[in-house]
Amino acid sequence: MNLSPPEHSMHKPSDGCMEDSKAEHLLPCYHRSTFDGPLASYHSGSIISHLLRKTIHNKLSSLDNNLLYLPSANTSGLDPESNNEDFAQDDQSCMSFKDEDLSVNEHLQAKRARVENIIRGMAASPNSRSHGGAEGESEAVRCRRDLLKENKRKQRLPQHQEPSQSNTKTSKDQECHRLKEQLQSMQRLLHQLQEKISHVHDQSYSENVEREDARSEHDVQHSLKMDGGATHHKEQVKVETGGFSSDRAVKNLQETLKSELTRTVSESVDMVFKKLSMTLLNQSPRAQPCHSPEYSETEKQIPDDSPSELSDSDESIKASSVEHFESNSPEHQTEALSLVVRKPSLSQAVKRPYPLHQMPFQFGYSAPLHDSQILEHLLKYGPHSSFSALPCLPASLERSSPDSMERAWDSVGMRSKLSSGHHQTGLVSVDALCLPRVKMECGDLQSLAERSSFMTLNIQEGLSPNHLKKAKLMFFYTRYPSSNLLKNFFPDVKFNRCITSQLIKWFSNFREFYYIQMEKFARQAIVDGVNDVKDILVTRESELFRALNMHYNKANDFQVPDRFLEVAEITLQEFYSAIALSKDSDPSWKKAIYKVICKLDSDVPEDFKSPSYL
DNA sequence: TTATTTCCTG
DNA sequence: CAGGAAATAA
DSSP states (O other): OOOOOSSSOSSSOOOSSOHHHHTTTSSGGGSTHHHHSOTTOOOHHHHHHHHHHHHSOOTTTTOTTOSSOOOSHHHHOSOTTOOOOHHHHHTTOTTOOOTTOOTTHHHHHHHHHHHHHHHHHHHSOGGGOOOOSOOOHHHHHHHHHHHHHHHHHHHTSOSOOOOOGGGHHHHHHHHHHHHHHHHHHHHHHHHHHHHHHHHHHHHHOOSHHHHHHHHHHHHHHHHHHTTSOSOOOOOOOOOOOOSOOOHHHHHHHHHHHHHHHHHHHHHHHHHHHHHHHHHHHHSOTTSSOOOHHHHHHHHHHSOTTSOOOOOHHHHHHHHHHHHHHHOOSHHHHHHHHHHHHTOTTSOGGGGSOOOGGGGGGOTTOOOOGGGGHHHHHHHHHOTTSOOTTSOOOOOOOTTOOHHHHHHHHHHHHHHHHHHTTOOSOSOOOGGGGOHHHHHHTTTOHHHHHHHHHHTOOOOBSSOOHHHHHHHHHHHTTOSSOOHHHHHHHOTTBOOOHHHHHHHHHHHHHHHHHHHHHHHHHHHHHHHTTOOOGGGOOOOTTSHHHHHHHHHHOTTOOSOOOHHHHHHHHHHHHHHHHHHHTTGGGSTTHHHHHHHHHGGGOOOOOGGGGSTTOO
């Protein structure tokens, strides 16, 4: 039987019932306030912004009002206005959020010049390292030019370099450039995504605020292209206000975009993180204190079309990125992602997430997306969310072997299963993922191993009882979740067609039970002589509620939202009225009720997105 | 065709 | 709760 209303699809109703909760949730990442927000903010926007600050640079630090500010850094190349002091700053305070302070611009420039000099030293010759004190801007530019030359020179060199001990500088060089390329790749990813989102953004929003935001964003890019030009007129941004799509549609779009953005960013950052860790692991523990600024510094200076000395891995990463971005629609996204995961150079181990320290054995290192889940988690939920589902891996790095990898994985699987019963344990600070911090502790392999373990999130192949439990609780908020919503709220589930339909089937079963109860109690009310719909109430003491609560919240450890009681009451009243009016003689009399109820879905709290919610 | 949903059955 | 059938919408 079809429950869809004649005019519109059932699962995407154009409802007006959710303005309250949705207004502020709509594409929250576009609100300028999120840009400066602490990482604790659960909007991906702020976290992404922070990551961008960490990993790219703050070219736009003077424009603190845009979220997806990532400029065409890849095309601007040797933009002299680039400030790359992030990592240097992070040496002092990893997660400092005061780096927006522009009053120290001069100081930063000097710092940047210093750092660049260091890089040049790294890239050019072992003897050229110098930590010049206060080089000026010209010095910085010269450094960059030198670096470019160096890159060109290296491009002509054969790509294969054996990591012989006699040439550690070269290997460091390679690492630097690899990281550089990765970050570049990430920049491109983010830039593309930014454009895509801003495009949709422009289409979806007609409000002045949004228009202003969009204009600002264009200004940003414009001014950057002008490379410090004097004046730049504001571009007119076309805003198609046409047919206001339903809240639901916008919400779905939002979810999809957020998801894609989060995945992309986390994927990109994760790649870099891994690469960095590899670098650290391949060095002896007592290797000289890591050279953090170099990593960020080199990559930022190289124009997009700079001589590429990409290794195969970098190529594959690039390919992954492209693949990822070619999947515009959410439906194709998972497909594309799985394609990425199944890169030829990877063995079957790809199917499962593996700890970071396994990476040296997969020298193709294309992107294993699952490992990025942890970062994605952080992106989504901030530093205070629960990580109980995250396994802790043995910290034995030295004895890594394929076998030990397998064992490590097994222990992961076991432990994540065991631990998935609690929350409020295993809180993880975002500091753990702060790259500069990692480099600072690069001598400490143990801590790196621990950090690495956080990069692994166990992706369930199937749905667990806990997932069922969670789904039932979600039913208190949404009776008709879209598959997209489900994907978003079960991040630890590896979705495929089967899983999706199973999850959908669950909610179908939930509804079935729900409506059966409704009809039962409505008929009971009539039998009991209730004459007025107004007399039909549903409270927490109602028998109906007890029946429902017993079904969806058997443990009774969840505070059912009041809204659910309202929805239940409305549903019961609908059934009562229909039956009282003998509408139930019509075989499809319930369809009208379904149509009403499907509009009463509300937003599921963000907490539910945590893989370890239960 | 595919995805979604209800209905029915076990 | 899962499996299957049927209807329906895209």
